[in-house]
Structure formats: structure tokens, C-alpha cells
Amino acid sequence: MSTQKVKGPASYFPSIEKTYGRPVREWLDMIEPRTGDRHMEIVKWLKDEHKLGHGHANALVAYQLAQTKSDNGATS
Numbered sequence: 001m002s003t004q005k006v007k008g009p010a011s012y013f014p015s016i017e018k019t020y021g022r023p024v025r026e027w028l029d030m031i032e033p034r035t036g037d038r039h040m041e042i043v044k045w046l047k048d049e050h051k052l053g054h055g056h057a058n059a060l061v062a063y064q065l066a067q068t069k070s071d072n073g074a075t076s
Helices: 008-020 026-035 037-051 054-073
Strands: none
Touching: 008 026, 008 054, 026 037, 026 054, 037 054
């Protein structure tokens, strides 16, 4: 069995959960309605309103926007 190291924004998720005491899913659900906003506007909102550090906020936003982009690009 091979265990691959998580890369990219998701590599921050364990630290985010430990630092802020909330599951990543909660953060992503909060970000989802704002995906029409610019990346850095959402990062600023997380930092100002929820006191996240820049790296953690940036990782959450990058991950959520990538998910939204891939969901919108999916064909059925």
C-alpha cells in the first residue's frame, strides 16, 4: 500500500482544523456562496471576519474555487 503525501491547498487542512477547531467542510461551505467574488476578496473576508491567517485563508479559497471551477466545467 502506498501512501501519497497530500499536496497543494489540501495540505493545509489538518492544520486549519487543529488551529481553528472547525472542520474544513464548514469553511468550504461558508466560502461557497462567495465564489463569484475575487479570490483575494474572499481571503480578506476570512482574515477580517474569522481571523484566519493568510496562508490558511488562501488555501481554503484556492481549494474551493478550484472545486467550483471543475464542477462548472463538468458535463453531464
